[in-house]
Amino acid sequence: MRLAIVGAGAVGRSVAELAGDAGHDVIGIADSTGAALADPLDVAAALERKSETGVVGDADHADLLAADYDVLVEATPTTLGDAEPGFSNAVAALKRDRHVVLANKGPVAERYDEIRAAARESAGALRFEATVGGAIPAIRTVEDFGPSRVQRVRGVLNGTANFVLSRMAAEGLSYDHVLAEAQELGVAEADPTFDVDGTDAALKGVIVANVLREARGEDALSLSDAEVDGIEALPVSALSLAGDDGRTVRLIAEASADGVRVGPRLVTQNGTLAVTGTQNIVQIETAHAGRLNLSGHGAGGPETASAVLSDVGRLPPR
């Protein structure tokens, strides 16, 4: 497949670097200011330029969107509300009957029905495995079982929040202390608001709920439909009390066709959902096959890029 990549952050860069290994050509990559185009593109040179000058190339975004690719990989930062520019980039590719693989959560969390409608009218397909649980094949597993036979999906979907909670519980350190440590380690971003206030986990929950609802003929949800609580207000004394009784607290997202809830929840200390550090876990409850637990790395450039490339691998040839 010939890939055009929009977004040159950790995920976009990793997709560009790993694409060759997976048997694909990169014909262009864009960052927020410009684009590099060539057939095929010298990925190493473009990324080196990006590192040195901050700009990946001089070409226009419009040229990248109009280029002769099979798959548009949308890896610009997730935005709320109108989900731009990710939404328009994806729609532009679908209108040209090209495939779209999303790493950007916005279009499927905030405007699911619209983007699915655009995909139905297109000869191209839309895939978005990388938007939920990073390297964990969450969406694909739900699809394999059949979304109408999946009753509920829940789990730990944010590694930063999980790192903070597990460190607080293990070391008896305060929220602020652990968060600062996480930022030093690069586990938390400079602005970790969406990780700790539950927004990021909620977006993932909404995406899963939308897949379950679509299979049942129900309208899509957006972030504003989710009930979301974060972990910012949690004192370390709460974790100690829970620990005295063999329990701990995790930021759990729960998604079903009925809705999405995210918040700190009491779970058994050594239970399945009490993963530690930056690990994520997705627990899928099925009608006939019981409960399935998938754990792994929920974020990171190469991990998320693997999910993008496995989506690419599942696309029909054009």
Next chain:
Amino acid sequence: MSRQDSVTTHTLRLELTDEPGELRAALEPIAEHGGNLLSVFHERGNLTPGGRIPVEVAIDCPASRFGDVIDGLREEGVTVVAADEEYYGEAFRVLLTGHLVDTDLSATLREIERTSAVSVEELSLSAPDGVEAVSSAYLRLGARSGERGIALDRVREIADEKGLTVVEPLEANT
């Protein structure tokens, strides 16, 4: 429906303080109220967060007398955590955090218990930074079978009114 006078088997979950003679004292009200002791499972090494010993007791007694047995135990100061699934089958844990003391914790607990669906079985409070700072309370609540959802809704409402944060048990939604 069981007949009122038919003898049925019941399980009781009790919590005892770690003192000599405590178990014997706890079992007396059972015989007094027409119960026949079948087995005692005494988890001596296992303590509750409050430092008490959980004991599970199975008894035979006429269905009509079972309520008297529980009342008799409570009169003797024995903590009955669960009495058959039908009675207090839905014990669950909740964490409350925030300005618990400033917002009158005992009033909060009374309000929670005012709902017939909930009883506060045990409470641990941690206020390492003093009573005026943010503190945490770990509550074990009992609700009637099938009413855990209602009980939890009530806890959420009260916490909301008082600006407290609730950490719910995940099992609540299974």
